[in-house]
Amino acid sequence: MSSTQSVLELLAPYPPGWGGVLLTGALSTVTISLGAYAFGILIGLVGALGKLTGSRPIVIGLDLYTTAVRAIPELILIVGLYYAGTDGINRLLLAAGLPPIEINGFVAAVAVLGIVQGAYMTEVLRGAILAIPVGQIEAAKAFGMRPWVRFRRIVLPALMPNALPGLANLWMSVTKDSALIAVVGYQELALATRLAAANTKHYFVFFLAAAFLYLGITLLSNMVFRALEFRFRRGQPKSA
Amino acid sequence: MNFSWISSYWPLLVAGAVQTVLLLVISVVFGFILAIGLALAQIRGPRWLKWLARGYCTCLRGTPLLIQLWLLYYGVGSLLPLIPGLRSSFLWPVLREGFFFAAVSFTLNYAAYEAEVLRGALLAVPKGELEAGKSFGMSSWQLLRRIWLPRAIRIALPTIAGEIVLQLKATPLAFTVTVMDLYAVAYKVRQDTLLVYEPLLVVTVFYVFLTLLLTRAFKLVEAQVPVRR
Numbered sequence: 001m002s003s004t005q006s007v008l009e010l011l012a013p014y015p016p017g018w019g020g021v022l023l024t025g026a027l028s029t030v031t032i033s034l035g036a037y038a039f040g041i042l043i044g045l046v047g048a049l050g051k052l053t054g055s056r057p058i059v060i061g062l063d064l065y066t067t068a069v070r071a072i073p074e075l076i077l078i079v080g081l082y083y084a085g086t087d088g089i090n091r092l093l094l095a096a097g098l099p100p101i102e103i104n105g106f107v108a109a110v111a112v113l114g115i116v117q118g119a120y121m122t123e124v125l126r127g128a129i130l131a132i133p134v135g136q137i138e139a140a141k142a143f144g145m146r147p148w149v150r151f152r153r154i155v156l157p158a159l160m161p162n163a164l165p166g167l168a169n170l171w172m173s174v175t176k177d178s179a180l181i182a183v184v185g186y187q188e189l190a191l192a193t194r195l196a197a198a199n200t201k202h203y204f205v206f207f208l209a210a211a212f213l214y215l216g217i218t219l220l221s222n223m224v225f226r227a228l229e230f231r232f233r234r235g236q237p238k239s240a
Numbered sequence: 241m242n243f244s245w246i247s248s249y250w251p252l253l254v255a256g257a258v259q260t261v262l263l264l265v266i267s268v269v270f271g272f273i274l275a276i277g278l279a280l281a282q283i284r285g286p287r288w289l290k291w292l293a294r295g296y297c298t299c300l301r302g303t304p305l306l307i308q309l310w311l312l313y314y315g316v317g318s319l320l321p322l323i324p325g326l327r328s329s330f331l332w333p334v335l336r337e338g339f340f341f342a343a344v345s346f347t348l349n350y351a352a353y354e355a356e357v358l359r360g361a362l363l364a365v366p367k368g369e370l371e372a373g374k375s376f377g378m379s380s381w382q383l384l385r386r387i388w389l390p391r392a393i394r395i396a397l398p399t400i401a402g403e404i405v406l407q408l409k410a411t412p413l414a415f416t417v418t419v420m421d422l423y424a425v426a427y428k429v430r431q432d433t434l435l436v437y438e439p440l441l442v443v444t445v446f447y448v449f450l451t452l453l454l455t456r457a458f459k460l461v462e463a464q465v466p467v468r469r
Contacts, residue, residue, distance in 0.1 A: 044411055072447060073412045087436065179306040207307060211303045223334065
């Protein structure tokens with residue numbers, strides 16, 4: 001290790017140090033993850049309801065989607081969807097006689113990770129809905145609740161405790177999967193770290209710092225999910 | 241769709257598949273052995289060992305595999321030449337390769353996840369069976385080897401199958417540290433021929449095929465486990 005720069009100087013938040021770049025990367029990682037997570041929940045809800053109540057072709061299509069996403073390595077999915085997505089949109093534009101557009105890296109990252117998350121979400125939410133005692137939904141029907149009211153008042157609060165452990169796992173996996181976005185070249189924590197390390201040649205320091213940032217995100221998320229679980233399980237018996 | 245490149249690239253594809261399978265086997269076998277130690281340390285170890293094992297699992301499960309891989313390859317890899325004499329030793333040709341770092345980081349990562357699975361399974365073994373073993377006068381090593389571990393592995397079999405599939409799906413990351421695995425071959429084909437989808441598709445089919453093979457194999461193994469109904 002060269003002694004010209006100390007570790008503290010390297011990680012300083014202002015320009016000669018790279019701390020600011022890393023923190024911006026971490027922020028970008030969290031934003032991408034949040035976006036992809038929200039998008040994934042949306043796909044998952046639609047997918048789960050589609051699988052449970054949809055017609056046969058819908059169920060087959062959704063099965064294909066969830067099986068394919070869960071069987072293919074994440075890196076291949078992300079690279080494939082990234083290129084296929086940007087390429088596909090530009091081809092559509094070309095067919096419509098419009099000039100090609102530069103696709104925003106952030107939107108692409110969120111969309112790609114969201115599609116991956118959506119497949120896992122579908123299964124988690126489907127399981128959670130199935131675990132709701134049928135009588136509760138029948139009671140709601142007997143009270144004359146419309147499907148939307150029933151979903152909002154009965155299904156959603158009842159599925160949350162069942163789904164939370166799975167949802168927590170998926171959040172952890174999306175924060176870590178977002179590192180793969182570095183491979184297609186969008187700057188988040190992993191790529192920022194690589195950049196900082198390559199520039200200063202202090203590889204060990206920077207990757208260790210990045211690992212700590214990711215660990216921090218994970219541990220903080222753990223606390224949030226524990227609090228959420230406590231809240232959603234209020235009124236339930238303590239045991240088991 | 242144009243698949244004519246396969247005729248000239250198939251030796252590379254086969255070599256890549258071998259690298260992928262090799263990485264999977266190495267990380268699963270060594271990771272599993274390490275995981276047994278980690279799980280036992282968390283259950284029976286003295287307090288400091290318990291905390292150490294738990295901290296290891298938290299750290300490796302809390303950071304992305306990609307970062308761990310890069311930390312080892314670029315980070316530790318950049319420190320290794322500082323050790324005097326290492327560069328001229330017989331170890332250097334191995335330590336220079338991306339494959340070595342990929343295998344080590346995948347092993348360490350797999351062990352952390354598998355340790356959690358095993359910990360749960362070890363705790364799920366009925367107490368009575370262990371007490372029965374003890375009353376036969378088995379030493380704790382015999383108890384572990386003959387009853388505790390085999391029973392725990394049987395309990396955990398479905399989860400272990402899932403973890404191995406997850407590990408298979410993580411192996412393409414090795415391409416970022418210059419390992420010529422299956423995905424890296426697809427990447428090279430893409431660069432040579434400018435075909436985007438075809439190489440990815442071929443490689444994907446192979447991964448899915450391997451996944452199916454693994455799940456089938458585990459179904460067969462699970463069928464061997466006697467279940468009382």
